[in-house]
Amino acid sequence: MSDEAANESSNVRRTRRLDRASVVAAAMGMADEGGIDGLTMRKLGRSLGVEAMSLYNHVANKEDLIDAMVDEVFDMIGDPIPGEPWREAMTTRAQSTRSVLRTHPWATPLLDSRTSPGAATMRHLDATLGCLRNGGFSVPLTAHAIALLDAYVYGFSLQEAGLPFEGRDETVDLAEAIMEGLGESHPHLAELVSEHITREGYDFADEFDFGLEVVLDGLERALQPQD
Amino acid sequence: MSDEAANESSNVRRTRRLDRASVVAAAMGMADEGGIDGLTMRKLGRSLGVEAMSLYNHVANKEDLIDAMVDEVFDMIGDPIPGEPWREAMTTRAQSTRSVLRTHPWATPLLDSRTSPGAATMRHLDATLGCLRNGGFSVPLTAHAIALLDAYVYGFSLQEAGLPFEGRDETVDLAEAIMEGLGESHPHLAELVSEHITREGYDFADEFDFGLEVVLDGLERALQPQD
DNA sequence: ACCTGAACACCGTTCAAGT
DNA sequence: ACCTGAACACCGTTCAAGT
Numbered sequence: 001m002s003d004e005a006a007n008e009s010s011n012v013r014r015t016r017r018l019d020r021a022s023v024v025a026a027a028m029g030m031a032d033e034g035g036i037d038g039l040t041m042r043k044l045g046r047s048l049g050v051e052a053m054s055l056y057n058h059v060a061n062k063e064d065l066i067d068a069m070v071d072e073v074f075d076m077i078g079d080p081i082p083g084e085p086w087r088e089a090m091t092t093r094a095q096s097t098r099s100v101l102r103t104h105p106w107a108t109p110l111l112d113s114r115t116s117p118g119a120a121t122m123r124h125l126d127a128t129l130g131c132l133r134n135g136g137f138s139v140p141l142t143a144h145a146i147a148l149l150d151a152y153v154y155g156f157s158l159q160e161a162g163l164p165f166e167g168r169d170e171t172v173d174l175a176e177a178i179m180e181g182l183g184e185s186h187p188h189l190a191e192l193v194s195e196h197i198t199r200e201g202y203d204f205a206d207e208f209d210f211g212l213e214v215v216l217d218g219l220e221r222a223l224q225p226q227d
Numbered sequence: 228m229s230d231e232a233a234n235e236s237s238n239v240r241r242t243r244r245l246d247r248a249s250v251v252a253a254a255m256g257m258a259d260e261g262g263i264d265g266l267t268m269r270k271l272g273r274s275l276g277v278e279a280m281s282l283y284n285h286v287a288n289k290e291d292l293i294d295a296m297v298d299e300v301f302d303m304i305g306d307p308i309p310g311e312p313w314r315e316a317m318t319t320r321a322q323s324t325r326s327v328l329r330t331h332p333w334a335t336p337l338l339d340s341r342t343s344p345g346a347a348t349m350r351h352l353d354a355t356l357g358c359l360r361n362g363g364f365s366v367p368l369t370a371h372a373i374a375l376l377d378a379y380v381y382g383f384s385l386q387e388a389g390l391p392f393e394g395r396d397e398t399v400d401l402a403e404a405i406m407e408g409l410g411e412s413h414p415h416l417a418e419l420v421s422e423h424i425t426r427e428g429y430d431f432a433d434e435f436d437f438g439l440e441v442v443l444d445g446l447e448r449a450l451q452p453q454d
Numbered sequence: 455a456c457c458t459g460a461a462c463a464c465c466g467t468t469c470a471a472g473t
Numbered sequence: 474a475c476c477t478g479a480a481c482a483c484c485g486t487t488c489a490a491g492t
Contacts, residue, residue, distance in 0.1 A: 018456085041485060053486080054457050062485065109336035112389030122413055129415035139423045147386065147431070148379075148438035155382025159374065162339030186349055188356035196366045204374070211375035211442075214449075218441030245475085268466060279466080281476050289466065 018050060020058040024068045028104060031069065036106040066110065071118025073107045076100045079127035086135030087216055090149060093128065094212050097153045098160075105161035108154055136223055145219050152215050156208055163204060245277060247285040251295045255331065258296065263333040293337065298345025300334045303327045306354035313362030314443055317376060320355065321439055324380050325387075332388035335381055363450055372446050379442050383435055390431060 026048055031039045041062055045052035059065040077097050080089035101108050114121070132142045183190040196202060253275055258266045268289055272279035286292040304324050307316035328335050341348070359369045410417040423429060 040483085042483085051458055052484095053459085053488095056486075057456055109385060112386045114389075115391070122409065122416065126413040126416045129419055133415055133418075139419060143419060143423055144434060144437045147383070147434040148441060151380075151382035151386060151438060152375075152378050153382065154385050155378030155380065156374070158336060158381050158385065159339045159378060162341075164342070182349065186353040188360055189349065189353045191360075192356055192366060192370060196370055207371060207374040210371045211378060214375060214442060214445030215438075218445055222441070267464085269464080278477055280468090280478085283467075284475055 018048060018054065018058060020068070023048070023055055023058045024065065024072055027065055028069050028072065031106040032104060036066075036110070039106075067114055067116060067118060070107060070110050070114055071120045073100060073104055073111070074118070074124045075120035077124060079124050080131040082127075082130070083134075084131065086131055086137070087220065089131045089135075090145075090216060090219075091212065094149060094153050095208075098157055098208060101154075101157035102160060105157070108157045108161060111154065112150075141222060144222070148215055148219070152211055156211065160204065245275060245281065245285060247295070250275070250282055250285045251292065251299060254292055255296050255299065258333040259331060263293075263337070266333075294341055294343060294345060297334060297337050297341055298347045300327060300331055300338070301345070301351045302347035304351060306351050307358040309354075309357070310361075311358065313358055313364070314447065316358045316362075317372075317443060317446075318439065321376060321380050322435075325384055325435060328381075328384035329387060332384070335384045335388060338381065339377075368449060371449070375442055375446070379438055383438065387431065 023044070027039055027044055030044055030047065041055055042052040045055055048055075055065075059068065077093070077100050080093060084092075117125075128146060129142055132145055133139070137145055197204075250271070254266055254271055257271055257274065268282055269279040272282055275282075282292075286295065304320070304327050307320060311319075344352075355373060356369055359372055360366070364372055
């Protein structure tokens with residue numbers, strides 16, 4: 001069997017030629033499925049129809065690869081549109097960040113951990129700061145604002161990532177397990193689960209907007225202390 | 228050389244006898260120093276003067292060990308005192324959580340990721356819910372409150388963990404690196420760094436209280452919609 | 455310029471064997 | 474009851490060798 005036949009018969013899609021972008025894209029897909037620990041250089045090579053060692057022609061090492069993945073995430077989040085009012089822009093940014101982090105949950109703990117931020121990361125940060133400054137935020141208040149906004153969005157995404165898979169029976173199973181013997185020893189948890197979380201139509205995702213409004217209201221108040 | 232002499236001459240402290248608590252404590256220390264990836268069963272065994280395989284007499288596997296570490300973190304955070312006013316209790320809880328996560332930064336992404344929460348975790352959650360309910364929060368508002376509070380505290384801790392080591396010249400080095408060629412292409416970032424972050428007395432840690440007040444004010448407002 | 459094979463120093467975990 | 478040695482199936486990364 002020739003090499004070509006082997007490639008065709010396997011489920012390995014070997015694109016025309018390997019390049020950095022396709023390595024990064026494949027790595028993100030692998031992390032989406034198995035978490036950041038499920039991403040290994042050897043499996044990544046295999047999925048691209050290549051030996052692991054070939055990847056080192058396109059990334060310096062695994063750390064460099066993860067840097068590129070994180071920068072791609074910031075690129076996907078998108079920058080505020082110049083001239084957009086700050087509250088609209090920050091709402092869009094928060095929702096976009098949260099949405100991107102929902103499909104790439106491995107990225108949440110990594111966003112703030114890069115010692116060498118990429119081009120998209122820098123561009124995104126600068127555009128966000130600019131939006132707040134143009135909206136009338138002083139430099140210190142801008143620092144307050146971005147720390148608060150990002151803390152909320154990252155923290156919410158972190159919680160969301162830890163939830164059992166969405167809309168599945170698993171939630172009910174978990175709830176029943178909690179209720180079983182623990183109802184008496186943990187009455188408030190039992191109450192929350194039975195009277196709220198297991199109710200038809202409850203979705204943790206809906207909590208996001210409540211908190212975001214609180215955060216934005218707080219910033220608006222800090223911006224205009226005259227009320 | 229006898230085994231005892233070998234033990235004495237090495238820097239390995241082999242306590243009287245290995246037990247679960249000491250394994251967990253040593254594991255936390257190792258993760259504190261090298262992150263969660265720096266914690267390996269083999270190194271942990273070595274640090275306890277034992278082969279890695281001996282650890283499996285006290286923990287089922289690495290996952291079980293991490294479960295125990297996370298539960299210990301919740302234990303360290305401490306529960307609200309029964310009867311304490313909700314705002315005081317939530318302030319104390321937030322500051323305690325943030326303080327514990329600062330010394331155990333590896334724990335931040337793990338707090339919400341455990342599918343089998345430990346006893347301290349359950350106790351802490353139930354006590355927190357109870358504090359809010361007794362403070363007059365409805366069940367749905369309690370769900371809003373805890374999601375918002377934890378998102379903020381976890382997200383802030385995540386950002387703090389990603390910072391260069393505290394109070395060191397590294398911050399200034401990083402700032403200078405940013406300023407070097409990037410001042411023109413990233414004006415708002417350059418402004419923030421030069422006019423705020425590198426200023427004497429600036430400390431990112433101080434941002435915490437601002438955001439916490441915004442969050443608590445928002446919850447107080449949601450609790451008393453009559454003003 | 456890109457890919458490979460062999461090698462090195464690691465992992466988590468099992469299992470039979472020791473005390 | 475607890476610990477160990479050898480083994481298995483993995484890791485990231487290097488380096489010389491191939492095309």
